[in-house]
Amino acid sequence: MEETTKPGGRTFPRILLQHAQQRAGKPAFREKDLGIWQTWTWSQVADEVRALACGLAAMGFKRGMSLAIIGDNRPRLYWSMLAAQCLGGVAVPLYQDAPAADMMFVLDDAEIDFAVVEDQEQVDKLYEIKQSLNRISHIIFDDDRGMRHYVRPELSSFEKVQQLGRDFDRAHPEFFMQEVNAGSSTDTAVMLYTSGTTGKPKGVCQTHHAFMSAAIGGIEFDKLTDEEDILSYLPMAWCGDHLFSFAQALVAGFTVNCPESGNTVMTDMREIGPTYYFAPPRVFENMLTNVMIRMEDAGAIKRKIFHHYMEVARRVGSDILDGKPVGLMDRISYGIGNLLVYGPLKNVLGLSRVRIAYTAGAAIGPDLFRFYRCIGVNLKQLYGATETCAYVCLQPNGNIKFDSVGLPAPGVEVKIAPNGEVLVKSDAMLKEYYKRPDATAEVIDSDGYFHTGDAGIFDEDGHLKIIDRAADVGRMNSGDIFAPNYIENKLKFFPFIKEAVAFGNQRDMVCAFINIDLDAVGNWAERRGIAYSGYTDLAGKHETYDLIAECVEKVNADLANEPMMSGTQIHRFLVLHKELDADDEELTRTRKVRRRFVGEKYKVLIEALYSGRTSQYIETQVKFEDGRTGMVAADLRIVDVKTFSSLKKAA
Template sequence: MCYKNLGVWHRYTWSDYFNKVKHFSLGLIKLGLKPGDIVAIIGDNEPEWFWGEFAVQAAGAIPTGIFVDAVPDEVKFVVNHSGARFALANDQEQADKFLEIRDAAPQLKKVIYWDPKGLKNYDDPLLTGFREVVEMGMEFEKEHPGLFEENLGKIKPADTAFIYYTSGTTGTQKAAILTHKALIATASGFVTRYPLDQKSDLISNFPAAWVGDSFFATVPHILSGARLNFPEEPETIASDTREIGPHFAIYGPRQWEGIVSDIQVKMMDAHPFKRLAYKALLPVGYRMAEARLSGVEPSAFWKALGKASDGVMFRPLKDRLGLSRVRWAVTGSSVLALDTFKLIHAIGIELRQNYASTEAGFISSHGQGDIAFESVGRPALNTEVRLTGEGELYVRSDCMFSGYYKDEAKTKESFAPGGWFRTGDAVNINEAGHIVFLDRLKDMGELRSGVKFAPQYIEGRLRFSPYIKDAMVLGDKEKDFAAAIINIDFAMVSKWAQNHHLNFTTYVDLSQRKEIADLVNKDIARVNSFLPEHSRVRKFVILHKEFDPDEAELTRTRKLRRGAMYQRYADLIEAMYAENKEVKVEAPVTYRDGRKGVVTTSIKVRSL
């Protein structure tokens, strides 16, 4: 492992890694950890998070993760639902969350922190330091030599390895149980598609509490011996990635969209010559990407032009993004917008789509020379798929979860006869055997006329706009047309406003300006041009605030919680389908420090 701290890269050998895991595991046992106990972990992606995870597993106990930006109520839910007796926390901020909920979680025996900054003057018997537990384990080993190895020998493939709390797009989080066998099968299938070895560099940038980190970073790192690198802070990921130069990069769709948005922002501010070069050479990149994907040999002229474009523009651009050494780039979690996908290929990065879920594991992926923009690839090795008459995908493999913790009814509901997992996803399988993801089955839109549309597809294409940060597309059987709630990208839109001498005071003020509505209108019209006439977006509003996970509008992995959004903005949605020109909105807001407030404003309803 490599971890950047205070500007310096710290390297940990496999021997360092092993000893930290061993002694922390023994220290936990000394503190009273028993096989089957649950340990909650919260913090940034740093070595201690993973040393703690593996130490807990080595003791026969079960780790569960909490997203680092979870508020105390969310921490309380996970701790009490799981029955966690121990917790591992990053720093003062995270330790304080457990101290705040301690009275509501009496089973919590010990909270162990690994970054002592700010905790020096805390005198609480609930707290202890990571280093102290490791030292405790070293002493305990002298009294019980060979215990760690003995504990490892007792663990079976079918034992629970981790309890993952799902993102909660449909409401309350569900706790998915994954065994060691399921995690290893998923990661093995992944490494088969993306061969890694001890010379490969990976970067840990998915939330450690999310199953995607285990599927596509942590467990592949263990299986292949690839080096796992940790950026210093979330804010330094871009610069730290450039220093690492990973051979493999996996980001969620929102991160890839952020990269594309960042490119567009920088090009707006670039020297006129650079802007001209970018506009002139990008079509060359698209042409070369199309040739690579179709297997067509470009002419000598286009080869020369492509090589010149790469040297002048795309190679320096990839270096700025930290992706100059990337052999494969991957996106997962949800479908990436087609325009973003194409642009990443145009600058010379081989981006592939993965399709996986917490419950079903690794389902499909693009393979070498087998990339189709509209699909999520072919089924993974040893994974069976089938379609129901309603177009729902069923999956069966060794990667699947064992069920939902403390919810037998939901577990039973999730499986069809024969051991098939009901994904709840609407897909097609094309003639080439590729899976084409449409949307969540329950989220597929159908208008009064019977016309069907896929909100996620439209939302993804809208987010390709440099001025649109997020979008939610609306429409059901009681509506005659599709509509959209738009979040502007404040950084981009405010820059555009300054360049066009448009005065404004706040986000709320800027979002309701006619000039900004016209800007967004053009992008919606662009997306509408790709859609059948009867499924096009006819009305939109620009929201006065960004969608926020702290307001239960997004999950912690930044997916829309549609049910909650429909309830929260019921009046706004009703106004969009009436003849109203504007609507007053009062929205409760929870601030970072826990204070609550109300934002009141008038939001204009726009028609295309």
């Protein structure tokens, strides 16, 4: 690793300037605009960042201030992070799909005066917030569509601020480098807010050194180079995106590609053909769902070929990927399968050039994980948290276990506390929670270990297995361990199930809420001539319940073969009348279920599941995208499903 990647005394702005000298003409960022890919080299990016930084300084942005960044993945928004850091400021990315009310808490808590936003939609949100929070004094927008008639003193276009910066730079030619040189690796570089599953989000302060340590560790572990291409499409406020698309991209010097919009991600991905890819399990689940829907619509011969070669892939695909010995006939069968099925499938998904793919943000079901690896996608799990720069455990090539998150990453100490909680110590750890010394003291003990809140165990080979969130792991009345997320991931492997919430702590049996996947189940219903008027109608159909019951019973059969989990088979379930939604506070912005909130909101349904009722009427308030509210009502069916004798009982 060359000197530029060493963390001591390094900051991200200094690395940017080194790239501008060492690989000046190489592509640093691409963005698809109006169907055409635009490219910026490292030297061009350095010029853009310098102009913006000087413009912010001319407007009054000073060392120690925070800059809010709101929007989809855009080169200018990544440059805004760097511009703030050049001046000794802190970048604070927010989830772009959050409503104004949710944003207000973060903007207030982080003491934001300056904000760089993508477009008119985000500008409108900030003006809605300003009615209650008047401290936002400067709003800078990237996309000028729809902004012609917005004439307000605090509003400036990105180009205007850069022009102001170029004038300022000419008048003060020493200023920019003085500010960059004043920066320290121990300065807070970014503040990322936690998802808030158990309360109000907290601002996690991460230094240049912390994220650089995580970036260097991952780059060396996977032998990443400046030739990689990555597609950046996940929220910039998510820690995973900041590690891959910002920290690693800057340290290694590879190219960040930004899609035209959220609706064109798959098309843009096929065009770019990333070599390095990351996504939370939900994205991989959606990909698999789309594949299965397309196969259902294919002709009988195509379906037969697909299922035959997928069986071959399940048998030997992972071993071939890991370089393990496989018989000649199996290799030939797999090669034919690659020609007819796996290759075209990877091409459709945009994964043809991927050398390394990671999933993180939540546990991934072993079956889903196995599917991608068996078709030749080097998908690996990454375990981490916002507080650890998404860097705790990594899976080495050729040493992958479907039910583990890998070995402790280079430079990371991991141990299990007596209560089963995973504890972590490394250089890639939070400096503090912003303005929350009490919360900081709660998660970092006197020995310097961060308490992750996850329950885990090490297997005989030193691989870490995450069972669930420590706070979510409970006990059945029978004494069996109840790990809801483990059960839910098995359910979500089926393309017809989008979300699941399992209940069973201090209960005699496990019951579950199910959200159907409207696209998958809708396609299934249409092919069978089943008419429906929308989600609620389809969710309540007898045919839908029969379909989901089949999936649940397959999960139960699987659980019965696992001695530790066999007592947590699902006995009863219902299909919710609405999709769990972040806007209704049922999910976080990273699509994690807010269990306590859901348990309280749907208490009447939980009581119905456990009281033996066969139906329950419920009315639920929902929030629409435009801020209006409405009510959804339904009489929900509750059904019993088959369970199986467990191995331990049979023994």
